[in-house]
Amino acid sequence: MSHLVQSEIGVLIRRQVLLAQSLDRLDECHLSLARAAELLISTLREGGRVLIAGNGGSAAQAEHFSAELVGRFLCDRAPFAAMALTADTSILTAVANDFGYCQVFARQLEGLGRPGDAFVGISTSGNSANVVLAAEAAQRMGIAVISLTGEGPNQLSERATVAIHAPASETPTIQELHLVMVHHLAEMVEQQLTGHDATGATLQ
Numbered sequence: 001m002s003h004l005v006q007s008e009i010g011v012l013i014r015r016q017v018l019l020a021q022s023l024d025r026l027d028e029c030h031l032s033l034a035r036a037a038e039l040l041i042s043t044l045r046e047g048g049r050v051l052i053a054g055n056g057g058s059a060a061q062a063e064h065f066s067a068e069l070v071g072r073f074l075c076d077r078a079p080f081a082a083m084a085l086t087a088d089t090s091i092l093t094a095v096a097n098d099f100g101y102c103q104v105f106a107r108q109l110e111g112l113g114r115p116g117d118a119f120v121g122i123s124t125s126g127n128s129a130n131v132v133l134a135a136e137a138a139q140r141m142g143i144a145v146i147s148l149t150g151e152g153p154n155q156l157s158e159r160a161t162v163a164i165h166a167p168a169s170e171t172p173t174i175q176e177l178h179l180v181m182v183h184h185l186a187e188m189v190e191q192q193l194t195g196h197d198a199t200g201a202t203l204q
Contacts, residue, residue: 126154
């Protein structure tokens, strides 16, 4: 067995162990996930929109979450009103150029958001300046804030209406848990707003 193959196996085992350990602790997030799902459901049911932002891998999660809501998760249904604030390169580069990168999400939120909307801020550290400033803008505007971060206190969770802490410390594992959480939230929203579970059966 080559050194490269041995190394690859070692990395894979390490990643599996870290993820398994963190998934075993996911029940620690049960209440915060339930509260976040309730907030998203009430926002959409009452005609509000879900605005989502993050950087890097968290930007990909923001767009993924938006796609699950606007498109579909497990069943065919009407689209839900959601938007990732990470996708318009003209806005992102214009705001970054004119106002600084820390304003790229807050500026969009101020222009697009309305009271009754919900802002989902995704940051593995919870201290990304542009996401924190967007959360502060949301607070000023009467927009609820859901934070998806890693463990421990951080600036974003301190500004959140509902703070969800992934039970992990390494960025890749936090991102993997955020994917599980995004799928969980998408399924809960879809079930409650359509009245059907993943099999298509009517909820009681």
